[in-house]
Amino acid sequence: MNYINGKSPVKLTTHLSDNTFTERELEIIFFSYQGLSSKEIALRLGISRRTVENRLCGLYQRANVHNIQQFREFCKDLSFDYYIPESFLQPKIIVIEAVNA
Known part of the structure; x- marks a missing residue:
């Protein structure tokens, strides 16, 4: 829960090479x-708990997990552990893209 608890992760990305999932997913x-x-996610996203549970069920099926x-x-x-949706960043945060040398 690094991002949720305000801790700075070692590495962070707002872009994923995998386009399998929608922005909401x-x-x-x-x-x-x-x-x-599911309840906490629903509150943060302004959707119902049941919608979150349905989406998670679909995600589990697509990921072939239980x-x-x-x-x-x-x-x-898939390196999602370093992912944060760009819309979640606060306005005054500067995102620096690393360039491989």
């Missing part, structure tokens, strides 16, 4: 990976 993935419950631990491993394998 990525928001749900982000909060789910950070350990928030529980949150497996889903977190799936996300980690």
Whole structure:
């Protein structure tokens, strides 16, 4: 829960090479990976808890997993553990893109 608790992660990205998921799904993935419950995710996104649960169910099916631990491993394998939706960044934060030399 590094991002949620205000801790600075070692590495951070707002872009993913995988275009499999919609922006809303990525928001749900982000909060789910950070350990928030469906109810907490729903409150933050302004949608119903049931909508979050339905989306998570669909995400689990697409990832071919059966529980949150497996889903977190799936996300980690895709480097989603370093992902934060750009819309979640505060206005005065400067995003620096690293250039491989």
